Amino acid sequence: MKLISTTATALLLGLTLTACTGGRGAGPATAAAIDLVETTPAATGDVDKVTWALPAGEPASLDPARTGDYSANTVGTNLCESLLRLETDYSTSPGLASAVVQKDPVTVVITLRDGVTFWDGSPLTADDVAYSLSRNMDPALASYAAHVYANVASIDATGDLEVTVRFKTPDMQFVPDLAGVPGAIMQKAFTSKAGPSFGTATGGLMCTGPFRLAGWQNGQKITLERNDTYWDATRTAKAKTFDFVFLTDSSTLTSALLAGEVDGVYGAPVGSIAALQRSETGELYFGPSTETFSLGAVAADGPAADPRIRQALDLAIDKSAFVTSVLKGAGEPLKTFTPPLSWQGSPAKAVYDAGYAALPDTSKADLATAQKLVTEAAPSRTDLVIATPAGDQSLLQTATIAQAAAQQIGLTMTVKQLQPAEFAGLFYDPGLRKGIDFIATTGYLEVPGALYYAPGFVLPGAPFNWTNYEDAGVTRDIAGAVSETDPAQSAERFVAAQAVFGPAKLQITLAGSHNRLFLNKRITGAPASFSYISSAWAALVGAP
Incomplete structure (x- = not known):
């Protein structure tokens, strides 16, 4: 998953909050x-x-x-293909792998297509695939996809065209992840020889894609x-x-x-x-x-760490008006940070859809309830700071809207523009978050699966759990959803967790942006x- 700043690269680290630059320019016209x-x-x-x-x-x-x-991603996915293909409805289909089978709860067997060659004419082998996947587990490489492999125990070539992945604990999200860059394949010999220059203008690439x-x-x-x-x-x-x-x-x-x-x-x-x-x-x-605009609470103490303040701010913003003013009509309000497209290709789609429908709808502003929540919270201070990347007009607009909403419910909010590199750094450096309560940001999911985003926000110690949120039931259900290999049962566990963490507004999701x-x-x-x-x-x- 990627939470995005204007320098999305840094952001991808954890769950790939799938980071992405926010809106690219803003103007008065509406679609x-x-x-x-x-x-x-x-x-x-x-x-x-x-x-x-x-x-x-x-x-x-x-x-x-x-x-x-x-x-x-826009360039590289046309060069280095993944084991599965991502379809336009966010379902998956065979890619370099003709089949990916969950043999048992802790074993996935990947069968490769026969006859696939790299650009230099050499055949794709199981050794190339095992190497490509395993390099994401190398701490020295610091792969952006490292989190995808957190539960993996071993990856081995178990046949000329077969690779077996064994897990320390079951991981429901692993197979869908193979439709994105975590499942991308490159030639072992070329990559090893290129070393740190692999993928650069001087080092080049050796992959199987439709372009070289x-x-x-x-x-x-x-x-x-x-x-x-x-x-x-x-x-x-x-x-x-x-x-x-x-x-x-x-x-x-x-x-x-x-x-x-x-x-x-x-x-x-x-x-x-x-x-x-x-x-x-x-x-x-x-x-x-799957792109979203949101306000992220980044403080482990103070007003932003209080769910009532986050809920109040959420209720003070008219999401439909946000879509009109910031996205020029090219979007829609969302109830939570995991957008519905992420599960549209899942066999458990009906379960996810019902869970999403049951979430509270806060698309319309409710200032009276918001003001009551602020009064109830009685924050130790009412002055807040929201950070946004300098030069991003859509996110500046987003922060300004949050500032106006805060004022209506008895809070003051100062907008702090940071240089892109500094803004990106605060996603991972607690020291840079000091003195900041919220951020205006965007994010996206580049692979299917409701479990690609949520664990990074809601589990104790997770990279984007900036408020130190902890709920034993949520932790239990998310862990259960990840380890459950039956899609429907996994979806039920996720929906149960979402019913609790969704209203907590760890991310105040304002809207999804159309592509x-x-x-x-x-x-x-x-x-x-x-x-x-x-x-x-x-x-x-x-x-x-």
Whole structure:
């Protein structure tokens, strides 16, 4: 899971709160009518070249173990494939693995496809897979996916095309995680030889994906070239080359899209929605997403550590108005920090849906109840500080809305803008959180599963449990959900825990943001769903 700051990379560390840069620009215009679609019309022909923007900037690395933000995922998932594929509805299907079977509660057996080759023509072997997965457990590497392997005891090649993963304790979330970068595979020999430079402009990569890394001009662009010997003939890339350019300024990006200088982008600027919808150059699509905007309580003592203060602040904010003002209509209020898309592909979907429906709906402001909660809490101080990353207008708006809401219920809130690196650091450095009560942040889940996010917030000692929240029943049910291998029973345990920790508002979730995809009319085929974050999406892009 990733909780996101503008420097999402640092954030990914724990559960991958799946960190992601907040809104990319804000403006006065509001979206016209929005229809959510999972994908765009299928491409029917090839194109020579596609130019794609990365609004979050240049990746630090394309090594899957160091892939933890928008830019790195957007590029890297087209190069180094995962054992499972993430579909547009957040279900999974076979990828490099033809099957992943939970043999017993503490054993998962992975069967690899026969005939898969790396870009250099060498075959994919069980040794390559065991090595790729195991390197995430190396403390010296400090993989962003290390948390996924916390319950793993061993990973072994048990056949030419078979890998067996054994666990210290059952882990319900492990198999779905293999659809994201935690399950990405690279060639053992190449990776070992490249060492620390693997995944960089100088070290390169050796993987199996539909594109290969053809060039990397630091500060300018990353170029991918079609892999004409790709193992899946039905998913051979339609674009001969893909150029990823780094455009972090919203105005510059919007102008480039409208002028046709850039063919597409994920995370189109929020403030440019209306202009992009009017464009004759291309089309703006909205898709289902796991991205969220929220206020995170980061203090282990003081007002923010009191659930009544968090509940009061939650009740003081009109979430529908937030969607209109900050997201320009391209989103919807959410009841909790785990968005429903994360479980839509689960066989226990009905259980999760019922649990979500039963949560209190606080989308509309209730100032009277909020004021009563503040009075009841009788905080030792009423002055609060909320931090936000400098330069992120959507998150600044979010903090300002929280500031106004606090004032209405007898609290004062000072907005403190931090440089992106400092803001990212406070997610993991308690010293940097000193003097701060809340943060305005965004997050996303790049793999399916309700259990990818929650444990990092609610379990004692978890990386994002900043308020030292502890509830014996919640701990018991979350642990039970993780160790339960029956999907329905796991979902029931999760729902029971969520019914308790959800109202505690450890994260005051304001809204989910729709995925925003802009495509020039000369191309089509890209998924509109946020599933692009963990899939080889670029292979689908071609001529209409």
